[in-house]
Amino acid sequence: MKVFDPFAGYGTVGLVAKIYGFNYELWDLNPMLEVIHNTATIGKPRLTITELIELIESVKNSNREFLPNWNNLNYWFPNEFLPVLSKAWGFVHSERRKENKYLLLIPLLKVTRYFSWSDEKVHKLYRSKYSRQKIENLLKGNWKNIFYRMLQEEVLSLYNKLFEYEKLHPKKVEYKVKSGIDTLTTELNEKVDILITSPPYLQAQEYIRSTKLELFWLGYNEAYIKNLSDKEIPYREVPKIKVYSSTFFEYRKKIKEKHLKFIYDQYFYAILSCFSRLGEKVKNYMCIFVGPAKVRNIPIPIDEIIIEHLREFGWKHEVTFIDRILSRVMFESKINPASGRGDSRIKTEHLVVLKK
Known part of the structure; x- marks a missing residue:
């Protein structure tokens, strides 16, 4: 059994896989993945x-x-x-x-x-x-x-x-950790049994910007960190793809500002092309954690768009689990400091389970 996480973040999927005795492969744009994984193991x-x-x-x-x-x-x-x-x-x-x-x-x-x-x-x-x-x-x-x-x-x-x-008795397993790499252009060399991951939630996360201070103290230089920032989803430009989702177009019409429509397009072109491409090497299941991130306070059903699009590539929707986020909200703000408009945090996280 081999588990794969292309947006590994802090590497939790790998640490849990070790407990169950599964081989794993972790990718992430942020080089801190390697530091955290090496520490935990x-x-x-x-x-x-x-x-x-x-x-x-x-x-x-x-x-x-x-x-x-x-x-x-x-x-x-x-x-x-x-x-x-x-x-x-x-x-x-x-x-x-x-x-x-x-x-x-x-x-x-x-x-x-x-x-x-x-x-x-x-x-x-x-x-x-x-x-x-x-x-x-x-x-x-x-x-x-x-x-x-x-x-x-x-x-x-x-x-x-x-x-x-x-004390949880992590097993000795085979693993690969690739940090500082671009998931959108990296190829998976061998087949895996399960893909389990949590991609960026539209504009909700800027991993490189948020860890820039740490990356500098770890010894990375300004040019390298800027190069990583330029590769972040959804702020990079990616090739346009055909989107097989009516929900995608329904919500796209609701976005009026040109720059926000651009971010919306780039986000879905990036993650949908990524999952359809990497999914070719996944033998059984894809489990994708996403939340209804907002564009101008419009919750975008990212999970539904993923389900509809991947159906075209032979993936069957098994179930979606919905969990209310209670403990991870660090602060609540009535006004978004970036836009000056009303703001509210993502309230739920959705786990989409797809079967080939």
């Missing part, structure tokens, strides 16, 4: 708690330095914090012991985001009233102690989660 940590505390002390006493090659570095970070961040990242980038490196990477990314002008409660890279107050309060106090205390707490949290995952 390092196995049961061999370091003791004492050795873990000593590792944090080594970070604190580091004489290595690293600063990202980023023109906007000083816009996102107070100058006071940069020497401490530079030492911490210098240590991590020079660390050759795999377990030590991956026990530090994600915790340090989290703490680095907290010590920036960015509002870590918002998915996108965004300066808010809260984040300005946060930095002002940090600068008034013993922020160095707070930095290392937070780093230690995050490392211990990850350490415990790795033990929890190992």
Whole structure:
């Protein structure tokens, strides 16, 4: 049994596949997939708690330095914090012991985001009233102690989660992880049993923009990150395709603004061509998580459009499961800050199950 996720995000499909003993292949445009997957699969940590505390002390006493090659570095970070961040990242980038490196990477990314002008409660890279107050309060106090205390707490949290995952007895399986790749142009080399994925939800996600800060600290340069951003769905231009869905055209008529109609078209040309092409290598099922993302407050039934289109390619709709989103909403806003219009979040997530 082999499972495939072409929009793998943080790689959850692969981690669950390991528990069930299934082989898997993960793709994603965002290079962070590899960092997260490598961290989650390092196995049961061999370091003791004492050795873990000593590792944090080594970070604190580091004489290595690293600063990202980023023109906007000083816009996102107070100058006071940069020497401490530079030492911490210098240590991590020079660390050759795999377990030590991956026990530090994600915790340090989290703490680095907290010590920036960015509002870590918002998915996108965004300066808010809260984040300005946060930095002002940090600068008034013993922020160095707070930095290392937070780093230690995050490392211990990850350490415990790795033990929890190992208690689920993940199996030794064959896997491929391809990060930083373009799903729309990459070919699947061998057949898979199941495709299970969650593509972007129209305009609802901008993965590269939202993780730009982390990517710079991981060592990626401005040109590379811009190249990734240019490949994001639905903001890239893709070849027009014939869409086999009356629902697609019904909702397209409701969109009046030219630029929004363009985004709508590019989105569906991208994901529908992707699923019809990759589906040729899928032997049994495609399971696709999508939500009714909105264009000018019009909920678009993405699931129905996918079902109708893929029917033309021999896929039979088995069932759609609908789940109300309760816990993942980080904030609710009456006004969309980008448009200045009324706004509301996606309320449900739909799992479309298709059988060949």
